[in-house]
Amino acid sequence: MAGLERPGVGRLVPAAGQPHPGHGDLRLRAGRVTAPAIRLAELRPEAGELPVRGCLPDLEAALAAHGAAVLCAPPGTGKTTLVPLVLAAGGARVLVAEPRRLAVRAAARRMAWLLGERVGGRVGFTVRGERAVSRETVVEVVTTGVLLQRLQRDQELPGVDAVLLDECHERHLDADTAAAFLVDVRAALRPELRLVAASATTDTEAWAGLLGGAPVVESADPGFPVEVRWAPPAGTLRPPSGLFVDPALLAHTASVVRRALAECPGDVLCFLPGTGEIARVARLLDGVDAEVLQVHGRAPAAVQEAVLSRGTRRRVVLSTAVAESSLTVPGVRVVVDAGLAREPRVDHARGLGSLTTVRASRAAARQRAGRAGREAAGVVYRCWAEAEDGRLPRFPAPEIQVADLSAFALQAAAWGDPEAAGLALPDAPPAAALAAARSVLEAVGAVEPSGRVTGRGSRLARLGLHPRLGRALLDGAERVGARRAAEVVALLSEEPPRSYGDDLAAAWRAARRGGDGYAARWRDEVRRLERQVPGDNAGRSGRSGVTGGGLPPGDDAVVGLVTALAFPERVARARGGGAFLMASGTGARLAEGSGLGAAGWLAVAVADRPAGAASARIRLAAVVDEDTARTAAAHLAASAEEVRWEDGEVVARTVERLGAVELAVRPLRDPDPVLVRAALLTGLRREGLGLLRWSREAEGLRERLAFLRRVRGGDWPEVSDEALLERAGEWLEPELSRARRRADLGRLDAGQALGRLLPWASGEAARLDELAPERLTVPSGSRVRLAYGGEQPVLAVKLQEMFGATRTPEVAGVPVLVHLLSPAGRPAAVTADLASFWREGYRAVRADLRGRYPRHPWPEDPSAAEPTRHTAARRRP
Structure with missing residues (x-):
């Protein structure tokens, strides 16, 4: 931050000689162009019917006294639309942060409608790659990602008087981070900046504490009653795993939608975990007497507009979690909830991140059900048994606990708090995940080993990209030109549709010529990214061939290099049969029939590891050669002497590696004795x-x-x-x-x-x-070996050699177990008490063996007989 120093973790202070901003009301700050003020009297009559209006005096009082407040308002109260307009009344500039682009556009359209205006006037919005604002704008709706970029460019947020963080309960990582940064800014730079944390279902006391003891303001619940109908599927379903959802559940969900259409009036809103499930259920609903709409984060703007407008015929809206909050789908009287959600997960050991399907939380289920009661009494059909409901998690997992933290770690480092120790976060980042993120940032040159952000890291933090993709954009532009680098990074930032295939080069060509919604979004993102590249690279056309790195011209080489720059740990060499080994050490496999099977090397863009699978599944990759892999993953290159135990022998060699991939191997004639010793110990173990x-x-x-x-x-x-x-x-x-x-x-x-x-x-x-003699001298004079393998030492000796012994031998205080042997060396008796044996057991042994071994002595009284090693014949004169 220009002109500011950060002497302590999590604390911003004005630099020496810089005036501290003073307190003020919700007015435009001096020097700003005055925009037409918003007057509450000019709002449409519908604004007066929004229930949140009843708590506005308390909210204004809380902000006047404390500068921050927690607003707890159920869905449909107007917290997203009326509150910002009230905060802006009198000319203040208000920033509204939403977790999703769809919600941003919907909120801006609704507020503009309440003013009787079009978006871009006094109400505007900004999402990645799209902006609709003007000099008149006093309420701007942005994504939390855009808010973070603005805070990194200038922590003071000049020109902004109040920030409303909407849907805090969803616990998105960007939203948590933005809240923590804003708390920091208010504490050190701008105490007059108003901050409202708004949510429908959240831990209000925790958020109040994070905001420095801010008051909690609650709005009445305007919702109409919603009847719950339990609709569990028959039979046993396979549990969700990764992106897998049992087709039987989707078929059941479609049948419940048909049932809802038959039993209830109004539009039906059906919640499903992802776009693939939405498409499948849409096919299963073919022929229903209703318009079927599919809404998700990637839906075309025309579809989103249709969903948020009243239709002329009955509708079935199939939606992901984007419809849980922040926007009202008019006409909905029925909700069908499949009971699933998608959450991010990351395998830090393998560097693989993905989405996984989980059971929706009870909080999410309440949010979804509430959609049926926004305009009138409604019904929710829950596709699980009532007995299962109590076993659902109470809230969704906070993203900071389960997601890849590389982008968060970069934001924290650029903010001046690499350990995030001074940030007012609802949950602390897991130490292992933060350490893994720091490793990624060091590899791309974004932070120093101490964690301090570099100049390159500061630039990456402002790109609005994951640090890996930011590195690919900047370094790729130097080699292939800004345009081509931007085109490939845009492919990587939003995964292409499955119909594009698993070959990134082919997907690139499909996006260039495509006329679908994905291709349109891709082109918008390409233009945005190209503008982000520094001027010395932005002027390159990128179509005159690949520059640098020794690559031949052509799409395959370009897409391979840029992908490898983004994911150097995922450059992978073929093992044969569609199997590959990544530099990270993770095995990976292509799908059957993939056109990439003949490649010697791949740069893997998207892979996941199904539960219980031995290797990852490659879903999107680009062909590269070894030189490209070496260039992109240069920090993983190493040459070392290796001495190890392998296949039952010491193997000594010099190995050149790219991470876990062996590039060249040569025998080592004179290995280090220390390494040899370690290998031998490994073999022993x-x-x-x-x-x-x-x-x-x-x-x-x-x-x-x-x-x-x-x-x-x-x-x-x-x-x-x-x-x-x-x-x-x-x-x-x-x-x-x-x-x-x-x-x-x-x-x-x-x-x-x-x-x-x-x-x-x-x-x-x-x-x-x-204490433990190897041999024991017996009465005959023989020295007989003792066996120590059992619980007691064992003395195995011929019976005749123990004549005259009335006391059992002991070793270290332990009685010896005497095995008395026949003349043939076979056990005749076992005793730990010789005296007792001579009295009670010997008679039976003598009767049994005397006839078979007549040349050996068998006295009547062995305790008084002379011990001997010889037969009776040798003892005759």
Whole structure:
């Protein structure tokens, strides 16, 4: 902001020597051309019937005392049309911000009609690419996006005395951001600027708090009674996912519309989630005795005009959420609500943003139902069961919580608050989403690593485009000319109809020659964007061929480059069979039969990843070559030595990458030992300790250590697979650092390495053979190996070698489980109490085995007999 300093986050102050604007009333500020004032007496009689008129004295008093107010007025009260005219009475200039272009035009037309004028006189409007204002305009309706651009150009909003933010409850990100900026401006620059946050259903106390304790003014509900009729479909429907809506629900919705036409008088307004569903239901309604109109944000102006005017015959209006608020569709007595809505979602890890279909909130359902009672008593048919109603979310998800925050982060940085910590937002932006947005902004050169906006970022913030598209416009104009860059960016800013196909170059040609509504809007946007390009680029025709970057002339090359500049993380190399790998690391696949299947590289403009799908689905892309991909995604290029465990072996190579896409690979002869060591550790953790050489002694040592850990604890190490793998870099050194391949691990003596884990520092290691001896001396004199694999140590020994032993051996205080073996080495008995066995069990064993092994001694009293390792024959003289 020229002439202003921003010393603290979220706080604007006049620069030194600059006068602070003083308080004032709702009058034109000095130096402005005086426009014809609006007098309430000249309004049409219908204005006097609007219910909001009853609360206007309270609103004016609140603004006089506090400068801000929250106006809670149900649909149909006149908050959008009468309140701005009242604020403008006496000559004040009023700005009305609406979330949608359709609502902007409708509100401006309605206010102009109340004055008996045409739009562009004292009431005008501005949307992206279209403006109808004059020197006489004192009430201007704009989109919240346009308001943000004006605030970024000049935070003081010169010439504006009051701002009405309409439909705050919808929680659009631009609207939340504009409200926060205006609160900032009022606090530091223009305390006399009046601010009204208007809504039909919202958390008034929260908004009052954001506006500094502003009063809440409520208007009476003028609505006529609306009867609710529950009309759930029969059978089970598949839940919505992504853009998928079960065709059975659409067929049911169409049947409910037919039922409503038969049961109720008046026009029918049917709410559906998107344009595709509207078109499908329109086809299902073919032949009904009514005019079927389709209204959505992309509908041609003539259709919008027809919807907002009274028809000569009965009508069915199929609409997205644009008809929930801000405009009245005359003649409607019936609403059919399919119960769905579209909300933005973004996959930050993959850089994919899309719309997803969700259940409409209860607040949205109330708004929709209210449309049936604007002019008379009405009926709403809800296409779900009454029992489901209580399970619907109370309010729609705030866009700041679910959407791509790149544009918001740029707005905040350009405002001087990169972290958005000082902004009066209803909900704080999620930290992860804001960090992802900051990464995008750094990549396009809009912010410094500190988050501070760059000069380029300030320019991007004023373009009225997503930062990615702004980058494509500015950088693309330098290479292909302003006109061609603008044409491609206009394609990217509003996705072409599905009928244009998935090839952006073909869609570009279709838009050029098309006579449909999309092509008309596209041409308007092209003209707007071309004017946004700096003068040194705007003069290029863009039709004399591609300049810079080594690209050959032609539409395919141009559209590919500009698309890649917008979405560098989505340049993708073919894997075969219609599959691609994006630089972001996301796999993607073309639809069956796509004409793009033969391309080696693509710049993906639109892709989504259906729930449960292994890869993204490419819906719109342009063919590029490798040079173009390298040019657009230069910041993702890297060359590095890679040493990793792959297919059971250490692989060392030098790799040139474009993000996740490998461009060139060469073997690496002398890899960094540190990287080799890391790769070997990865191999161990993937494939397990079986890669090492485990002798019988090593296995035994591990079992002894596990036993001591279990019975003694303390400093004795944990030797489970998980623990040993976790500490592999510790106990396998220095052998591990000398290893270079899998075979070297197989030569590594695990037993010797395990000895490093013993508690040497405490001195306990010296007691290993005392506490858990490898072998135990038995009465015969033999040293017999102990097995530590079970809960108790096991001593497997021939029965005759234990003669004379009346006390069971112990290890670390734990009785040994003695397996007494027959002369053939087979278990004859198992005991942990030798004395008891000699008394009670031996007799049965002796009777069973004496006949089979007569050459071995079988004394009557084994507890007093001499132990022996030999047969009876060898003991004879």
